[in-house]
Amino acid sequence: MxxxxxxxxxxxxxxxxxxxxxxxxxxxxxxxxxxxxxxxxxxxxxxxxxxxxxxxxxxxxxxxxxxxxxxxxxxxxxxxxxxxxxxxxxxxxxxxxxxxxxxxxxxxxxxxxxxxxxxxxxxxxxxxxxxxxxxxxxQSSAGISIKEKVFNNAFPDMVIYAETLDAKAQNMAGVIVHDERDPKTPTTIFAETGALYSDPKTHSMEFQLKNGSIHRTEDKGGYRMVQFQEYVLRVALTDTVPKGPKKASEMTIDELLHPPKGTDKKEVLxxxxxxxxxxxxxxxxxxxxxxxxxxxxxxxxxxxxxxxxxxxxxxxxxxxxxxxxxxxxxxxxxxxxxxxxxxxxxxxxxxxxxxxxxxxxxxxxxxxxxxxxxxxxxxxxxxxxxx
Structure with missing residues (x-):
């Protein structure tokens, strides 16, 4: 029963x-x-x-x-x-x-x-x-997020502008790239044309720019301008995902049980x-x-x-x-x-x-x-x- x-x-x-x-x-x-x-x-x-x-x-x-x-x-x-x-x-x-x-x-x-x-x-x-x-x-959608005649911030610390681009967002014309990844030397790049390609092996994107100039502010008020026929600007896609060391909530039980030597007390806690x-x-x-x-x-x-x-x-x-x-x-x-x-x-x-x-x-x-x-x-x- x-x-x-x-x-x-x-x-x-x-x-x-x-x-x-x-x-x-x-x-x-x-x-x-x-x-x-x-x-x-x-x-x-x-x-x-x-x-x-x-x-x-x-x-x-x-x-x-x-x-x-x-x-x-x-x-x-x-x-x-x-x-x-x-x-x-x-x-x-x-x-x-x-x-x-x-x-x-x-x-x-x-x-x-x-x-x-x-x-x-x-x-x-x-x-x-x-x-x-x-x-x-x-890696696959960075190019898609770029729109023509719009200042795009698809990549961290970078602003990209394209006067025109094709439907696949790869070939561009009238390109402006403002790069502040190094705050000490902000750089602005002007190019007549450019193309965007992905590199799966290195987890990065490449801007292949043609016929343009690079304008860079140096320390102590200096200024430098360089003209180019071809220039490759590489952007690491690892910067588009969360930065910093692995959080405790992302660790396995074994990692939580055995912290590496030299770990500070706050991290151990x-x-x-x-x-x-x-x-x-x-x-x-x-x-x-x-x-x-x-x-x-x-x-x-x-x-x-x-x-x-x-x-x-x-x-x-x-x-x-x-x-x-x-x-x-x-x-x-x-x-x-x-x-x-x-x-x-x-x-x-x-x-x-x-x-x-x-x-x-x-x-x-x-x-x-x-x-x-x-x-x-x-x-x-x-x-x-x-x-």
Whole structure:
């Protein structure tokens, strides 16, 4: 009988979990859609490349959406069981709330393993693949982003103007290039004609200019002008992708565990914080299980809207605590271990408390808050409306 019951409860969780995954992932992606659409419309990036970029970004979102979707799915699953009085029927058969815990715990264990795979393998793969694709896109679309009779800033610290150019944005006439890559000696180049070519081997673009002059400001107010028949200006495309050393969020677990010799204390602290944060987030699936079961069952008493609102509040409070503990860790107030695992320990204690109160059929501290606020709002605004 228990196997049948456990299978029945377990089957209630995956459908809302998938819906939550899709919903939360879409909400997080919305912040990137405008930038991706700009790349398609203005820079002519193929739509297939945009889809690849989205696929590389997904793992970094999944690390957060999986625990969020798990909480929502357990809330809705137990909310439905409670709303249909199935939890009451199970209790009348001698099955306590503790007896209903194995199915959601088993599903949360699967979710934790999935989160762990994401943080160990998927996120480093996605970050490295995203950088490589950005470099490829910069190489293929740099020329496309140049428009005639417009001062273009397709390359960092450079402004390019072309009086005319062909449809493929390769052959140009009436070319002006202002180069400030070296702030000490800004250079302006005028050329009658020019062509733009890419060099995949060196990850760079070449401007092959003809019949022009180079105007350069020297130190101490000097000035130099050089005329040329042919001149090649090379631009490294690595400058068009994010600069600087690899961030801690882009490193693998092995890189976080073994910083190179000579790494300063600030970098070691950042790596340690990132390591514990990544390892702690998968465990939040277990934490949210203890939070979701009692909150879902309370739907019977407070209504579905109240239970759903409480679950969203739990998610917001958890990530606010996550940010607060991370800030304390960055300032050295808390050690990295406590900074990463502190929110889990805090919310696990709260979840166990709520679970025990619900198992003992005692009202939760927050269950009466929503009806009281609803009644207060109805009383005040109802009277105001009559006046």
């Amino acid at each position: 228990k196997k049948t019951l456990y299978r029945y409860i377990f089957n209630e969780i995956p459908p809302p979990f998938l819906v939550g995954m899709v919903t939360f992932t879409f909400v997080l992606l919305m912040g990137r859609f405008l930038k991706l659409a700009e790349m398609v419309v203005e820079k002519g990036v193929p739509f297939t490349d945009v889809l690849r970029m989205v696929s590389y970004l997904l793992p970094s979102f999944w690390l957060f959406t999986i625990p969020m979707a798990l909480l929502l799915s357990i809330l809705l699953a137990f909310g439905r069981l409670s709303g249909d009085s199935e939890v009451t029927a199970m209790k009348s058969c001698g099955i306590s709330l503790y007896g209903l815990l194995p199915p959601p715990l088993l599903f949360s264990a699967f979710a934790s393993l999935l989160c762990m795979w994401v943080t160990v393998y998927a996120i480093p793969w996605g970050n490295s693949s995203f950088k490589a694709l950005m470099l490829e896109i910069a 950042a790596r340690s914080l990132e390591l514990h944060s990544r390892l702690a987030l998968p465990f939040s699936c277990i934490v949210f299980t203890f939070m979701g079961v009692p909150l879902g069952i309370q739907n019977r008493r407070s209504g579905k809207a109240s239970g759903f609102s409480l679950s969203i509040a739990v998610i917001l409070c958890y990530y606010v605590a996550l940010s607060a503990f991370d800030t304390l860790g960055e300032h050295g107030i808390l050690p990295p271990l406590l900074s990463g695992w502190g929110p889990n320990l805090l919310f696990l204690a709260a979840g166990v408390y709520l679970f025990m109160k619900t198992a003992a059929e005692e009202p939760l501290p927050l269950t009466g808050l929503y009806p009281q606020m609803k009644e207060l709002m109805r009383t005040r605004f109802g009277k105001g409306g009559k006046r």
